[in-house]
Amino acid sequence: MTLSGELLKGIYKENPVLRLALGLCPTLAVSNSVINGIGMGTAFTFVLLGSNIIVSLIKKGVPDKIRIPVYIVIIASFVTIADLFMAGFAPKLHKALGIFVPLIVVNCIILGRAEAFASKNSLGRSILDAIGMGIGFTLTLVFIGFFREFLGDGKVLGTPVMGSSFEPVLLFILPPGAFLSLGFLMGFLNWIDSKKVRK
Amino acid sequence: MKKTFKGGAHPPENKEYSNSKPIEDLPLPDRVVIPLIQHLGAPSKPVVSIGDEVKTGDPVSEATGFVSVPSHSSISGKVISIGAFPHPFGKDIQSVVIESDGEDRWNEKIKFDEKYMDIPVKEMIEKIQNAGLAGMGGAAFPTHVKLSPPPPKKIEIAILNGAECEPYLTSDHRLMLEKTEDIIKGFKLIMKILDAKYGYIGIENNKPDAIDKMRSITSNEKNIEVVGLNVKYPQGAEKQLIKALTNREVPSGGLPMDVQCLVQNVGTALAVYEALAYNKPLVERVVTVTGSGIKEPKNLRVRIGTLFKNLVDYCGGYTVEKGKLIMGGPMMGLAQYTDLIPVIKGSSGFVVMTEEESFLEEPKPCILCGRCVDTCPMKLLPCTLGTLVEYSKFEMLGEYNILDCIECGSCAFVCPSKRNLVHLIKYGKLKYNEIRKKSA
Amino acid sequence: MEAHFYVSSSPHIRDRESIRKIMFSVVVALIPALVGAVYFFGARALWITVVSVLTAIITEGLIQKLRKVPVTISDGSAVVTGILLAYNLPAGCPYWLPVIGSFFAIAIGKQAFGGLGYNPMNPALLGRAFLLASWPVRMTSEWVAPRGGTLSGITTWTGATPLNLLKQARKVIHHKELYTDNKIQESFRILSDISSSYSALFWGKVGGCLGETSVILLLIGALYLLYKRYIGLEIPVTYIGVVALLAWAFNGTKGLFTGDPLFHILSGGLILGAFFMATDMVTTPVTVKGKLIFGAGCGVLTVFIRQFGGYPEGVSYSILLMNLTTPIIDRYVKPKIFGHKKVE
């Protein structure tokens, strides 16, 4: 695969959330606003990038039997770093994302990429993969976040954009709205794909 | 004790077309087609060749095992062909075709035997097999097999099935009115063969005249009781009949003898009597020809092998050009694509429906209304069975006990979505059995 | 003459019942309540119903066109959904509410799953739950007082619908420390007055969703459906029975077995729900035993939500929640098959 392909695949073709159905919990939980999506996406990308780099660097030295535990420790370390810095520099966001920051550690995308990609590929490719996947994840969160914030709260990035006569569809900002938005987004992508295939 | 079972349906009875028509003898046909398969079990093997002269009652084929019966010529004449001919089961089947000599000369051995009651049981059973008896209630299971339960089993209750729950059909009804004594004699023979303690005669309450007649004839018999049954389909189905009369449930996968019962159709009882008392093989039976597609519906005594077309012509012909021809009743009967099919031992009637009557709506998705569940006499979940088959989930059919289905058609009848449940279930049974065989 | 015969699998005759007949009978059965709604709440009740039904039909037709499947709007199921959704709205709500609700009910509650027969949950109730979650203020404050009566059905109290009144009063009494004496006394008076609302509740002279208020008119329709055997008594009777029992046992303010079962039966959407919505066959169990469990479950949940929940009324959520259990009930609760010793 070309290098740019390595970067871009995570955005659409192998989008971790929409295509691989991984990392669903944070996607649904923090996608109620754009800003949450950006925050989560950034933290996630940082952890993914960090762990992909380290895993790719040490891939030869780790015995197979303890590969997973070692990866988990590495990932957990980066998560903690992200967690601590976020608490120090962006306390509001940190509070809004709640337990989903520490939970990045079990996010299946990260372990999945470490396992399936970084442990088998060169450092450069692993970095590109991490950035691509991170962007794919972040974009998905931001997209769903935009949709939910706009419909459910009448706001974009926290600023009211609809007139006062607009009565937002509260459901979208509530938990069911997350499921419905993601479900229909996935269905929509399937529909587009089927159109493409027919052509 | 409630004289019925749980579930069931109430299709329109439509018996008035023919229930007051006395049985008439159909004039002898010019030729008969005698299929070698008219019963459940191994097909019989022909014993005549083309050109042979036969008399009425002469065997034309022999049984090929215990669960098999011979066929007999139903007229006198000459064998003109042996080959595959259209058959009510929907495919062509090996048959012996006999051309009538118009004289109806009977085999000499067929005559009244005064001491018929005294022959040993074993011989009786042999005679019944040789007479070619197969159940006349529809399934055509060889009668002698049912009458010889394997040693540890003991039949305590013999049941005469006069329910005739299928709409339209009236042949059993007319027989019970016109041949009452002979039927009872046959029933007593059956009880004697089995050494049965009690006899029940179950008749649906829509035939009060038959109940009265049967009661008057059996009033002196202490161990025979005539029981009026709720009018409900499928009251005549073996398991449901036993449940209604004795409150016993034939276990799943089991046979009536597992609950010490045996069920025979009234026509079979008559045939048993004639086979033992007259040595008469099963060469004729009573057939109801009915439905709004028939000009003059009738009950006819017909030689086995007579083509259905002859029956129709005798009944004045069809009223319509297009319609549906069913051998048996409309709930379980087999639709025929031609009327050039022979009457066989299990043909209790032919129903001809008009085009409008035979129109079936497009099936729609199941709305889970549960009507089929309420109505199923076996207490299955027909809707689920149907859906599982539609989506090819054959391996799950066992969990829903598909093999317990008696294919009575009640579920499909009541379904507001007009689903072809029985069709699906039949197909499902086939597939499920395949899977079971493979894994066994 | 050479006759031509059709061939098909048995059985060759079918019952006259059809989906369409059943659905339009339900429509007929719902008409008395609509007449009542128009009488009590004015012509707006009729228009809301019309808007809701039309949206339901158009949505169903459009989606089926889009999906390129046969358009089945004439089977009447969308009409029933439309009417029932309208019956679940306050009479004073703006017209866009039934439009959006009906769209959600049909498009997402029903067609997304493949249409009639495939939806796991009651579409009309999903529509209502969607509206309630999205515009709670609209859905809980657009009440219209009935002609010649009050919202509460009690002449001396005008502020709220009966169950709301009860809920608020109970709350005040449980948290006396938070409220003024005035308020506490008032709450006690409400509790003692509540039984004077029976007749208003029975006839429908009370505030509430437009189709749920009149017990007698709903029962007339329900009797018709029972007579036609389109609904059975299993669910309604267990549902209402369990509500009565539990309300009597636990809803009193003076300890166990001091509750007012009659009030709980007559008020809110229980009659509408029990006879017309908990009986929707698509989303309820097929077996008799299953239906009894379903009805009882609805009863328990309704009382639980009325008693402890954030909403004064629990009927719609109870039915929706029990809808979720339907596939499991159908899977594990089977009738005893003829000839089997026991259900495994």
Add this chain to the structure above:
Amino acid sequence: MRNIIKLSSILTLVTAIAALALAGVNTITKPLIEEQMRLAVHNALLEVLPEASGGVCVDVGEKKGELFEAYSSPDTTGLAGFAFKAYGKGYSSTIETMVGLDLNGNIKGIKILFQQETPGLGSKIEEIKYGKSKPWFQEQFKNKNAERVAVDKDDGEIKSITGATISSRAVTNSIRNGFKKIKPRLEKIIKGEQK
């Protein structure tokens, strides 16, 4: 066996390195985080008790961070008022409010510190109307006596949010009840100060 020991020691080593690295990060961020937390409280205090600006707030709570004294000058003299944290169970969260009081028990300002009420409904307790700079719901509390605040539905003066009576009540009642609870202590402190 030997293998197990080898594997365990590698794992331990990795973990130890990770722990050390994290300890390093922690020493950097810990003061930052603590400062953030302090700032949050401090800013809230200043907001609800502008009189105390310039002065410091001294924590006097039994439970850490529940009750504050405010002084009008840096050397902790001249008691200017109090602030306390009130907790009320709302619709879907426990709402945490900082309440500023003058010495007579009149509210000088309130600030919601934490709430997770339904967005668009209960969360309107923090809504800032277009063109305004302060949340209208919280502004209502200014200069009301903490002992007597109540929402309109309970015959009080605080206008509750439509469709979110529960959240409105939670804030209001938590302030009233919180004040009732600390009142004796406040009186004691004031007496001590006057001595």
Add this chain to the structure above:
Amino acid sequence: MNFSELLIIALAAIFVQNFIFSRFLGLCPYLGVSKQLDSAIGMGASVIFVMSLASVVTWLVYNFLLIPAQSNLFYKIFNLDVEKIPDLRFLRTIAFILVIATLVQFVEMVVQKTSPSLYRSLGIYLPLITTNCAILGVSVLNIDSEYNFIESLVQGFTAGIGFTLALVLMAGIRIRLDMAEVPKPLKGLPIAFITAGLMAIAFLGFSGLSLE
């Protein structure tokens, strides 16, 4: 300790703040293992067990090792000054995940040894559970909510029950969806999400629950 408080924790974990429908924790196994009823029940049972156990163990780790308070073992054993106890809270994430992973491994081993039949029905789900955020989630939530030991256990156990409830209901519905004419683009995961959304709407009926 107050019984009604525990009841509130339980009701919240099962209904009001169901891990699936409200907290969004454990969605992978929720969607992955809800295609069949038997496996849903097996998975549910495993999660209930592991969640309870993890709640207890992580609570102990946090309160006896990580926080600088009198409960800390350093304080107890070395008689250290509270002020001087190292504040190891920053190690929470790494400690919890390792504890949980070890715990699951251990449980797997024990079950395999003691009850092969149980292992056959639950064993396959155990490895899946390590990377399930519901387990780590409940552990972190217990700490964030400042729950005591019993409260943590109750929350862990009942959250598992809530998870199982959601899983089993979903499995029932998905079996039915398998035999429905779902529009093509929505087949599979999309309709599963939509169903979960509608289920979450139904669970809104429990919102605002208060025991009084």
